[in-house]
Amino acid sequence: GAVVSQHPSRVICKSGTSVKIECRSLDFQATTMFWYRQFPKKSLMLMATSNEGSKATYEQGVEKDKFLINHASLTLSTLTVTSAHPEDSSFYICSARSQGGSIQYFGAGTRLSVL
Amino acid sequence: LAKTTQPISMDSYEGQEVNITCSHNNIATNDYITWYQQFPSQGPRFIIQGYKTKVTNEVASLFIPADRKSSTLSLPRVSLSDTAVYYCLVASGTDSWGKLQFGAGTQVVVTP
Numbered sequence: 338g339a340v341v342s343q344h345p346s347r348v349i350c351k352s353g354t355s356v357k358i359e360c361r362s363l364d365f366q367a368t369t370m371f372w373y374r375q376f377p378k379k380s381l382m383l384m385a386t387s388n389e390g391s392k393a394t395y396e397q398g399v400e401k402d403k404f405l406i407n408h409a410s411l412t413l414s415t416l417t418v419t420s421a422h423p424e425d426s427s428f429y430i431c432s433a434r435s436q437g438g439s440i441q442y443f444g445a446g447t448r449l450s451v452l
Numbered sequence: 453l454a455k456t457t458q459p460i461s462m463d464s465y466e467g468q469e470v471n472i473t474c475s476h477n478n479i480a481t482n483d484y485i486t487w488y489q490q491f492p493s494q495g496p497r498f499i500i501q502g503y504k505t506k507v508t509n510e511v512a513s514l515f516i517p518a519d520r521k522s523s524t525l526s527l528p529r530v531s532l533s534d535t536a537v538y539y540c541l542v543a544s545g546t547d548s549w550g551k552l553q554f555g556a557g558t559q560v561v562v563t564p
Contacts, residue, residue: 343495369550380539381496381554430495434550439484439543441552443495 339365341433343444350421351452358416358447360431367433370414371441372406375428387414421451454478454542461559470527472558474540477521485516485523488539490557496539500525527560535562 340363350356360370369388373381385401387393387408395401403425405417414433418425428448432441457475464470476485484503488496500507502514502523513526527534537557543550 341495371552373554380556383551383553386551428493432495432552439550440486440498440501441550442498443488446493446495448493 339363339433339435339440339442341367341431341442341444343431343447345447346445347448347450349450349452352422353420356418356421356449358418358429358431358449360414360416360433360444362412362433362435362442365433365435365438366411367414368411368436369434370408371432371434372404372414372416373430373432375430375446377428381430384416418449421449423451425449426451454480454483455553456540456542456555458538458540458555458558460556461561463561463563464530466531466562466564467529470530470534470560470562472525472527472538472540472560473522474525475522476540476542479520479542480544482544483542484544485514485520486541486543486552487512487514487525488541490537490539499538530560530562532562532564534560536560 342361344359372384375381384399385393385395387406393406408414430446432443434441454476486501487499490496500514507514515524539557541552
């Protein structure tokens, strides 16, 4: 299957700092990328959908100024958690889908811990 | 997005076949059925996708009845490493956004 690389796998930061997470499709062009958040023992919750070259669409309740998403190329999307606070600590997962493709391929996830 | 319902948990012994049934009564004509596997602290891994009848790959089989209101994922001869959460999802193959709405999934526990 297609490969989606997510980096970093784990990050620990101080409260108030910003953290950037990268999501790359390694062997296909991802016209659409998705960002999810997952709390312990809970299911994935979609945060936003991004299409290459356009603004991301955020799900209800997700602060767009808090979670900045950039999808500048067909193989890279970034999620920046701005001014992170302890409540932002979570497992963030990205996925990518090629144009016309019906399958989303997921990254390995990023564990964010805000102290 | 069609909602899916699947059992919360299933237990099995090594070497047995595990069948997980998912209900998706509101599935639309253009919707595909996709199953993912997730281990703790990892992203979901694609297992199989189907539209109707039966699909088989090297990992699993997916059975879809004619009305497509349910589907069954079949894992043959499970091993301890198949202990994971399995998600059944329905999404449009033609929708430009392709959103997936994850339910609670089914926690499969395989014991010796």
